[in-house]
Amino acid sequence: MRRFIVFLVSAALGMVSPVAMAAETRIVVDGSTTVGPIAKQFAQYYMSKHPDVNVTVSESGSGNGAKSLVNGTCDAASMSRFMKDNEFQAAVAKGVMPVAHVVAVDGLAVIVHPSNRVKDLSLAQFRDIYEGKIKNWSEVGGPSLSIVKVGRDTNSGTYETFESLVMQGARVSGDTETTGSNGAVRARVQSTPASIGYVGLGFVDRTVKPLAVNGIVPNRETVASGVYPIARPLFLFTNGYPKLGTPLHGFVTLYLSEKGQEIIEAIGFVPVTDY
Amino acid sequence: MRLGTRKLIDRGMTALGIGSIVLLAAALLVFLAPIVVRGLGAFVFRGTIEYRQLTLEKFGRGDVDAVEAEQAEAVEARRPVYEMLSAYKKELADGHESLDEAKKQFRADRKEMRRHEGLADQQRADAQAELDRREAELDRRGEQLAKHEASLVELEELIRELLGPEPGQSVPVLWRDQYGQTRWDRAQVKLDQILNVETWVDQDDPDQPRVRVLVPRADAFEGTTLAPLFPYIENNAEAMLLPRLTFYWRFLTDTSFDAHFFGGIWPEILGTIYLTLGAMLFAVPMGVVAAIYLVEYAREGFLVRVLRTFINTLAGVPSIVFGLFGLAFFISTMHVSPSKSVLAGSMTLAMLILPMVIRASEEAIRAVPATYKEAALSLGASKWWAVLTVILPAALPGVLTGIVISMGRAAGETAPIIFTAAVSVGKPLWPWEALSQPTPALPWNIYNLATEHEAVDEIRHVQYGMVLTLVLLVLLLNAAAIVMRARISKKLRA
Numbered sequence: 001m002r003r004f005i006v007f008l009v010s011a012a013l014g015m016v017s018p019v020a021m022a023a024e025t026r027i028v029v030d031g032s033t034t035v036g037p038i039a040k041q042f043a044q045y046y047m048s049k050h051p052d053v054n055v056t057v058s059e060s061g062s063g064n065g066a067k068s069l070v071n072g073t074c075d076a077a078s079m080s081r082f083m084k085d086n087e088f089q090a091a092v093a094k095g096v097m098p099v100a101h102v103v104a105v106d107g108l109a110v111i112v113h114p115s116n117r118v119k120d121l122s123l124a125q126f127r128d129i130y131e132g133k134i135k136n137w138s139e140v141g142g143p144s145l146s147i148v149k150v151g152r153d154t155n156s157g158t159y160e161t162f163e164s165l166v167m168q169g170a171r172v173s174g175d176t177e178t179t180g181s182n183g184a185v186r187a188r189v190q191s192t193p194a195s196i197g198y199v200g201l202g203f204v205d206r207t208v209k210p211l212a213v214n215g216i217v218p219n220r221e222t223v224a225s226g227v228y229p230i231a232r233p234l235f236l237f238t239n240g241y242p243k244l245g246t247p248l249h250g251f252v253t254l255y256l257s258e259k260g261q262e263i264i265e266a267i268g269f270v271p272v273t274d275y
Numbered sequence: 276m277r278l279g280t281r282k283l284i285d286r287g288m289t290a291l292g293i294g295s296i297v298l299l300a301a302a303l304l305v306f307l308a309p310i311v312v313r314g315l316g317a318f319v320f321r322g323t324i325e326y327r328q329l330t331l332e333k334f335g336r337g338d339v340d341a342v343e344a345e346q347a348e349a350v351e352a353r354r355p356v357y358e359m360l361s362a363y364k365k366e367l368a369d370g371h372e373s374l375d376e377a378k379k380q381f382r383a384d385r386k387e388m389r390r391h392e393g394l395a396d397q398q399r400a401d402a403q404a405e406l407d408r409r410e411a412e413l414d415r416r417g418e419q420l421a422k423h424e425a426s427l428v429e430l431e432e433l434i435r436e437l438l439g440p441e442p443g444q445s446v447p448v449l450w451r452d453q454y455g456q457t458r459w460d461r462a463q464v465k466l467d468q469i470l471n472v473e474t475w476v477d478q479d480d481p482d483q484p485r486v487r488v489l490v491p492r493a494d495a496f497e498g499t500t501l502a503p504l505f506p507y508i509e510n511n512a513e514a515m516l517l518p519r520l521t522f523y524w525r526f527l528t529d530t531s532f533d534a535h536f537f538g539g540i541w542p543e544i545l546g547t548i549y550l551t552l553g554a555m556l557f558a559v560p561m562g563v564v565a566a567i568y569l570v571e572y573a574r575e576g577f578l579v580r581v582l583r584t585f586i587n588t589l590a591g592v593p594s595i596v597f598g599l600f601g602l603a604f605f606i607s608t609m610h611v612s613p614s615k616s617v618l619a620g621s622m623t624l625a626m627l628i629l630p631m632v633i634r635a636s637e638e639a640i641r642a643v644p645a646t647y648k649e650a651a652l653s654l655g656a657s658k659w660w661a662v663l664t665v666i667l668p669a670a671l672p673g674v675l676t677g678i679v680i681s682m683g684r685a686a687g688e689t690a691p692i693i694f695t696a697a698v699s700v701g702k703p704l705w706p707w708e709a710l711s712q713p714t715p716a717l718p719w720n721i722y723n724l725a726t727e728h729e730a731v732d733e734i735r736h737v738q739y740g741m742v743l744t745l746v747l748l749v750l751l752l753n754a755a756a757i758v759m760r761a762r763i764s765k766k767l768r769a
């Protein structure tokens with residue numbers, strides 16, 4: 001018993017003592033689940049070059065990333081959409097000046113179960129499906145199954161992109177299933193034959209079938225050139241431009257290096273430039 | 276009631292009781308067996324040469340000579356694969372060349388025909404038909420070539436996933452692309468993808484969804500030099516990958532690499548331990564003192580009743596509410612740390628388990644016979660001295676049990692740490708770093724891997740390994756509680 005108490009006390013002391021050592025060797029990244037894979041790989045790459053820096057990445061949604069940056073609780077907010085007016089205003093009011101770094105380009109892939117024979121949807125059909133006007137796959141040339149719509153929560157940058165580029169003011173119908181991440185959308189679609197969902201390009205794998213939108217297949221060329229209708233940049237936001245030479249500066253400019261671009265392409269997103 | 280009836284009812288109740296216990300045990304088995312079996316897959320598996328190579332190159336573990344010898348063996352076994360691929364590529368190139376040749380010939384012939392204006396209509400029509408036939412033939416050959424090329428690209432990608440990059444090619448940037456399949460079970464999945472193409476076939480009724488059919492990939496390459504590749508891969512997979520039973524106990528003590536693809540779960544385990552201990556550090560003193568006050572000092576009245584109601588209500592608050600409260604209060608208002616941190620997470624978890632600790636301690640203190648206290652007071656001890664030296668030690672087994680059970684709860688909670696402490700990837704922290712930095716933690720990372728990870732199907736074993744570790748951790752805590760309680764009770768009785 002006595003030993004247990006000694007252990008507890010020493011643990012307490014251990015936690016409190018050398019506080020001063022926690023210097024500026026940490027980078028906290030918070031935000032989008034779409035940018036998550038990029039941020040995680042950048043973190044690993046950066047830490048392999050700078051072992052004394054701890055880069056932590058959380059994937060809680062673009063909205064959370066923005067809130068964290070505004071509240072000063074993260075160093076870089078990963079976001080799959082641009083900051084909204086009110087977020088900017090809140091940031092500026094708190095003395096935070098958001099600076100956008102476009103790290104990659106991404107297309108919103110429309111995915112269905114591979115058993116679905118539909119190959120192509122027009123943007124209008126896609127919208128009508130989520131608006132609830134098209135209820136059955138047979139109306140767009142598929143099997144006679146009622147459509148299971150899988151969407152994202154409003155905290156998601158992917159959702160915002162979807163809303164502005166696809167819905168264009170129309171309301172998403174109430175029977176859309178809301179999920180919390182790209183991975184969850186894919187998991188739902190790969191297990192549900194009648195479902196439809198939308199995810200970042202890096203989340204498309206062999207278990208789901210990406211559809212062509214307006215006849216255009218999402219891939220590196222169509223997304224980078226903007227031919228694919230639902231493409232968007234992916235951001236890292238920082239408070240002001242990071243001081244040159246700091247770990248944060250090194251981290252958020254990784255995408256400019258050849259390695260950074262290779263990483264982005266290797267996980268399935270589109271680098272900003274043709275390196 | 277007649278005796279017979281009563282006996283019958285008695286027996287019936289006994290049977291029902293035994294039945295429900297058996298059912299419970301079976302349910303537990305159904306629940307725990309997969310966790311244990313699949314979780315062990317993270318520790319014990321058949322590792323391929325790729326695994327040993329990765330361990331050697333990235334972690335510096337293993338016998339260099341032995342791995343190199345094995346590698347040479349594997350390279351030897353793989354050579355025919357790459358030879359067949361390059362032979363086939365040459366065949367395709369030749370096909371292109373002869374097609375170009377034929378096209379050139381065709382264009383020349385067409386020109387020739389157009390120049391002969393003096394031909395009779397019949398002859399002209401015949402020549403035209405002949406040209407059309409040749410053009411269609413050329414188109415068909417071109418399409419065939421394109422199809423073969425597309426199939427080859429897909430095949431090469433799959434082979435790269437199985438065996439790693441071809442020797443002599445540039446090194447890819449991601450670890451997962453630098454090596455082939457490190458686990459034999461995953462390798463077999465890839466093997467299956469190489470040997471069979473998953474195709475979806477339309478049914479006769481257009482209202483029905485398509486059905487999945489596995490077509491041997493060899494069919495697409497029939498009659499080409501690549502045809503023997505498939506039986507070769509099927510028969511020599513073991514020789515190419517050299518699977519061997521591997522114990523990876525370091526899964527517990529390695530940090531993770533390449534977004535949990537490789538390495539272990541040490542940062543998660545350490546994070547969980549920090550969070551749990553931290554929560555205890557805050558909750559135990561507060562909880563025990565509160566319990567002492569409620570039992571020994573507070574006078575029963577309106578205020579105490581309200582206090583009890585509050586505590587009970589606190590115990591019923593959903594854990595996500597605690598999480599949001601922690602974010603709003605500890606991080607955004609109190610600024611206990613510059614970002615999410617173990618400290619903020621511990622405080623939030625402490626809030627969550629505080630009612631449990633208070634109630635368990637209260638019950639334990641109340642259960643101490645009043646005679647103990649009376650004896651102490653009659654010997655001249657002051658009240659707080661009696662509490663400290665007589666009542667608390669006597670209540671200790673109960674208090675400790677409550678503490679350890681709530682420890683198990685704190686270790687397994689996900690919702691309170693989402694916003695206050697947990698991240699997807701991060702380094703293992705030193706205790707002093709835990710004050711200001713967030714950490715990965717087992718419950719959150721299990722959720723993260725299950726739902727958010729970009730390639731979750733490839734790393735299910737890591738997820739199951741985490742689940743098993745967490746279950747064992749909680750089990751261990753509970754076992755410790757039982758042992759501790761037994762020892763203290765024995766001491767007290769002596």
